[in-house]
Amino acid sequence: MHPAPSVIIFTTFSGLGFGLLVFLGLGLPPVTGWVAFVFFVIAFALAVGGLLASTFHLGHPERALKAFRQWRSSWLSREGIAAVAALIVMGIVALLAVFFDSRIAALGWIGAALSLATVVTTAMIYTQLKSVPRWHQALTPLHLVSASLAGGALLAGQITSAQILLALAGLIQIAHWARGDRRFAEAGQSIASATGLSEAGRIRAFAPPHTGTNYLLREMVHVVGRKHAQRLRIIALGLGYALPLGLILVPGASHGLGGLAVLSHLLGMLASRWLFFAQAEHVVGLYYGARGERIGAC
Amino acid sequence: MTSLPETTQRKLGLVIDLDTCVGCHACVIACKGWNDAQYGAPLSDQEPYGANPTGTFLNRVHSYEITPPHGQAQLVHFPKSCLHCEDAPCVTVCPTGASYKRVEDGIVLVNEADCIGCGLCAWACPYGAREMDKAAGVMKKCTLCVDRIYNENLPPEDREPACVRTCPAGARHFGDLGDPDSDVSQLVAARGGFDLMPDLGTKPVNKYLPPRPKDQWQETDILAPFLDPIADTPQGFLGWLDRALERL
Ligand code: SF4
Ligand code: SF4
Ligand code: SF4
Numbered sequence: 001m002h003p004a005p006s007v008i009i010f011t012t013f014s015g016l017g018f019g020l021l022v023f024l025g026l027g028l029p030p031v032t033g034w035v036a037f038v039f040f041v042i043a044f045a046l047a048v049g050g051l052l053a054s055t056f057h058l059g060h061p062e063r064a065l066k067a068f069r070q071w072r073s074s075w076l077s078r079e080g081i082a083a084v085a086a087l088i089v090m091g092i093v094a095l096l097a098v099f100f101d102s103r104i105a106a107l108g109w110i111g112a113a114l115s116l117a118t119v120v121t122t123a124m125i126y127t128q129l130k131s132v133p134r135w136h137q138a139l140t141p142l143h144l145v146s147a148s149l150a151g152g153a154l155l156a157g158q159i160t161s162a163q164i165l166l167a168l169a170g171l172i173q174i175a176h177w178a179r180g181d182r183r184f185a186e187a188g189q190s191i192a193s194a195t196g197l198s199e200a201g202r203i204r205a206f207a208p209p210h211t212g213t214n215y216l217l218r219e220m221v222h223v224v225g226r227k228h229a230q231r232l233r234i235i236a237l238g239l240g241y242a243l244p245l246g247l248i249l250v251p252g253a254s255h256g257l258g259g260l261a262v263l264s265h266l267l268g269m270l271a272s273r274w275l276f277f278a279q280a281e282h283v284v285g286l287y288y289g290a291r292g293e294r295i296g297a298c
Numbered sequence: 299m300t301s302l303p304e305t306t307q308r309k310l311g312l313v314i315d316l317d318t319c320v321g322c323h324a325c326v327i328a329c330k331g332w333n334d335a336q337y338g339a340p341l342s343d344q345e346p347y348g349a350n351p352t353g354t355f356l357n358r359v360h361s362y363e364i365t366p367p368h369g370q371a372q373l374v375h376f377p378k379s380c381l382h383c384e385d386a387p388c389v390t391v392c393p394t395g396a397s398y399k400r401v402e403d404g405i406v407l408v409n410e411a412d413c414i415g416c417g418l419c420a421w422a423c424p425y426g427a428r429e430m431d432k433a434a435g436v437m438k439k440c441t442l443c444v445d446r447i448y449n450e451n452l453p454p455e456d457r458e459p460a461c462v463r464t465c466p467a468g469a470r471h472f473g474d475l476g477d478p479d480s481d482v483s484q485l486v487a488a489r490g491g492f493d494l495m496p497d498l499g500t501k502p503v504n505k506y507l508p509p510r511p512k513d514q515w516q517e518t519d520i521l522a523p524f525l526d527p528i529a530d531t532p533q534g535f536l537g538w539l540d541r542a543l544e545r546l
Pocket of ligand 1: 379381382500
């Protein structure tokens with residue numbers, strides 16, 4: 001799939017923002033006043049900034065309100081509703097904490113649950129797609145949720161939770177890659193099943209339907225070099241999980257080290273998310289000879 | 299609206315004959331021509347005469363080379379448009395309800411006034427049957443020429459999809475695949491029509507007919523002896539001319 005910057009920024013930043021909101025909702029840390037103000041500004045900037053970035057890839061952003069209608073069937077619609085509900089509830093929690101120095105525990109929990117639900121619904125948008133076998137696996141929601149919570153714990157300064165979650169999220173990340181690499185083969189689709197011509201003989205894509213490119217190729221057929229991908233995986237793993245974990249394991253870690261850990265995690269997650277899209281193969285590529293022998297320039 | 303109907307009264311769709319399709323792309327042009335001026339936003343092109351032409355099409359023709367275990371390789375032309383799936387994943391993912399499947403005839407359509415152009419339906423379609431129009435910012439797909447097939451302003455013979463009407467090889471057939479007695483259903487039964495990527499569970503309505511087996515080339519040497527080269531070096535007058543020219 002095309003790794004569009006708007007989608008990478010959206011999933012990374014809003015994942016991080018909603019992850020932080022989960023912890024703030026749970027009262028970890030139980031901040032009020034100015035400190036709470038800073039925490040909530042960061043959380044809302046990330047979450048809302050990410051959501052706004054996601055509207056950049058819409059053909060008609062002005063109609064975005066219509067997207068709240070189909071929650072019965074559409075994960076994208078559910079995501080929109082969960083996000084708005086989470087932001088409203090957490091907005092009230094923030095107002096109470098910042099201006100009234102007070103916390104209503106139950107409201108915080110509801111906000112945390114809604115924030116978590118937002119990340120889950122985002123993950124399900126990708127997980128549900130049978131047409132993209134790498135995403136269509138149980139580890140996809142686990143990966144996106146664990147990464148979001150690890151980032152949230154890191155931002156919230158919850159050192160112990162962050163240590164556990166970073167290690168866990170790193171392991172899930174590796175598993176998601178390993179499983180993902182096998183998913184296309186497991187899905188069992190090939191140029192033979194795509195064209196139904198398997199009985200006739202060996203099939204090669206001879207000529208594409210168009211001399212130039214088209215929406216399908218731009219959007220869904222993206223090829224990354226293996227070497228390139230391996231290197232990026234190491235960067236993602238190192239910066240996203242290992243380095244932040246190492247930094248917060250330093251006894252008596254200062255704010256400076258914490259900041260560095262957050263920055264490193266963010267950069268690592270951007271690399272991870274780039275790979276999440278760029279390495280995801282859509283079965284439509286089969287019609288264009290992806291994963292098969294090819295002749296000519298197609 | 300974005301939930302799929304349990305059943306549809308009819309299952310209108312296309313049957314595409316891979317045996318007779320000659321790969322002329324006439325259906326591609328007829329489709330673009332009709333749909334450029336009718337239902338919804340026109341199908342835009344970007345840089346049509348420039349270095350990198352690209353544009354929106356609802357129907358495209360791939361070409362595949364098939365090499366059977368014995369015999370000659372064969373070229374199969376493969377037109378592909380929306381298959382109007384019964385279990386259409388493109389419909390259920392749509393957040394706005396813009397994408398829907400009609401109860402009366404099973405046609406999958408996009409209500410462009412509601413489409414936010416998120417592109418998720420195109421991701422969900424395994425077949426690459428949906429393309430976002432760059433100029434209009436809305437999703438375009440085959441409408442099964444819904445504005446022709448019921449159009450009483452057209453003469454009766456034109457009340458079929460533009461691609462079917464135009465195909466010079468008769469490789470495209472239109473009808474109700476939900477009715478086992480319809481011509482198209484009979485054709486599918488007779489020729490062993492199949493689904494594309496059936497394991498994905500989309501239950502396409504459109505069917506494809508396989509290429510018929512080709513006959514084999516028989517070795518005959520009735521005429522072969524006469525085709526042997528007669529002489530390597532020219533004789534007689536031609537030989538003299540050849541030698542004379544050589545000496546010049
Ligand atoms: S072919 Fe694609 S666009 Fe058409 S109904 Fe099936 S899934 Fe939807
Ligand atoms: S692009 Fe339009 S039709 Fe497709 S899912 Fe988004 S809103 Fe629905
Ligand atoms: S039925 Fe109409 S819209 Fe669909 S491919 Fe044929 S000409 Fe195009």
